[in-house]
Amino acid sequence: MxxxxxxxxIACFDLDKTVEFYRATYGFEVFHTxxxxxxxxxxxxxxxxxxxxxxxxxxxxxxxxxxxSTVAKWLAKNGEGVHHIAFGTADVDGDAEAIRGKGxxxxxxxxxxxxxxxxITFLHPxxxxxxxxxxVTSNPxx
Amino acid sequence: MxxxxxxxxIACFDLDKTVEFYRATYGFEVFHTxxxxxxxxxxxxxxxxxxxxxxxxxxxxxxxxxxxSTVAKWLAKNGEGVHHIAFGTADVDGDAEAIRGKGxxxxxxxxxxxxxxxxITFLHPxxxxxxxxxxVTSNPxx
Numbered sequence: 001m002x003x004x005x006x007x008x009x010i011a012c013f014d015l016d017k018t019v020e021f022y023r024a025t026y027g028f029e030v031f032h033t034x035x036x037x038x039x040x041x042x043x044x045x046x047x048x049x050x051x052x053x054x055x056x057x058x059x060x061x062x063x064x065x066x067x068x069s070t071v072a073k074w075l076a077k078n079g080e081g082v083h084h085i086a087f088g089t090a091d092v093d094g095d096a097e098a099i100r101g102k103g104x105x106x107x108x109x110x111x112x113x114x115x116x117x118x119x120i121t122f123l124h125p126x127x128x129x130x131x132x133x134x135x136v137t138s139n140p141x142x
Numbered sequence: 143m144x145x146x147x148x149x150x151x152i153a154c155f156d157l158d159k160t161v162e163f164y165r166a167t168y169g170f171e172v173f174h175t176x177x178x179x180x181x182x183x184x185x186x187x188x189x190x191x192x193x194x195x196x197x198x199x200x201x202x203x204x205x206x207x208x209x210x211s212t213v214a215k216w217l218a219k220n221g222e223g224v225h226h227i228a229f230g231t232a233d234v235d236g237d238a239e240a241i242r243g244k245g246x247x248x249x250x251x252x253x254x255x256x257x258x259x260x261x262i263t264f265l266h267p268x269x270x271x272x273x274x275x276x277x278v279t280s281n282p283x284x
Contacts, residue, residue: 002168004191005147005199008227010273018271025244025270026144026229048229049146050194057147057191057199080272082224085150087168087190102167128167129160130222131152 002095003053006088006136007045007060007115011071012080015063019044022059031058032116032142040069045115055088055138060115084122086134095135096121104128111135116142144237145195148230148278149187149202149257153213154222157205161186164201173200174258174284182211187257197230197280202257226264228276237277238263246270253277258284 012018022028031047046059062083064072074083089095092111100106105124114120117139125132154160164170173189188201204225206214216225231237234253242248247266256262259281267274 002170002190005150005201008147008150008224010271012271021271025241025246028144048144049199051199052192057193059147081267082150082227082273085224099167104167125223129152129154129163131224 001091002087002089002135004051004055004088005057006055006086006134006138007058008082009060009062009084009086009134010081011062011064011075011078011083013063013075015042015044015061018061018063018080019046022046022061028059034115035065036114037065038112039071040064040066041071043115051088053088053090058115060086084132084134086120086136088136088138090137092119092121092135092137099123099135111137118142143233144229144231144277146193146197146230147199148197148228148276148280149200150224151202151204151226151228151276152223153204153206153217153220153225155205155217157184157186157203160203160205160222161188164188164203170201176257177207178256179207180254181213182206182208183213185257193230195230195232200257202228226274226276228262228278230278230280232279234261234263234277234279241265241277253279260284 028046032045107122111119123133170188174187249264253261265275
């Protein structure tokens with residue numbers, strides 16, 4: 001069961017400048033940064049609020065680390081903006097399977113590693129009214 | 143001060159079909175519906191979680207009611223997808239003024255009426271790294 005908006009993924013050309021925009025404009029601070037080599041992104045997580053399921057909602061700012069990454073291609077086509085949205089669940093495996101069974105394309109056979117040691121998968125935007133949609137189970141150590 | 147992700151605004155061609163997608167796929171139920179004549183949209187709010195500031199996070203599904211509405215033009219250009227993101231604040235007037243003072247264009251001189259009797263304004267996406275950004279003060283009667 002999806003119990004929260006886990007994050008909004010925002011693609012940008014320059015992570016440092018975009019982090020500085022969110023800090024200077026709204027006072028949002030960086031909670032975590034990492035490089036995900038598999039996804040080809042460098043990212044910053046800004047925690048915005050905690051949520052009623054015991055988790056939290058973040059902005060995830062994403063800068064591509066290589067030209068052949070999904071986010072680099074997306075930026076070349078669309079420019080900066082909202083790249084995906086993510087819902088949090090305690091059971092990404094079970095929810096992904098249930099959603100696959102409803103005819104929505106799940107992009108990974110098995111969940112992969114996302115931000116802060118989470119386990120994630122994505123749903124095809126063409127099956128989700130144009131919205132690239134991620135499912136996330138947080139790592140409780142974070 | 144912005145204290146939560148208030149909602150993610152998603153533009154769609156057919157509100158009823160999109161509501162049904164979110165219900166059938168994820169179990170999300172409609173919390174509220176309304177027509178905003180000024181914005182030229184028919185909308186459904188799906189509550190996803192409550193937030194640590196005493197508010198909540200929603201998906202806001204938006205269908206244009208007329209061809210000259212902002213959302214209709216956006217859909218014609220982009221197709222379905224994430225149209226804007228919104229942050230909640232106890233003081234939309236004060237925050238909008240402070241943000242205007244930092245050189246970010248605020249689209250309304252004064253906040254206008256948004257979903258569920260809230261007061262809202264928007265920030266220019268070109269000043270926000272491509273993200274159309276809304277600020278919301280909820281109506282406590284909702």
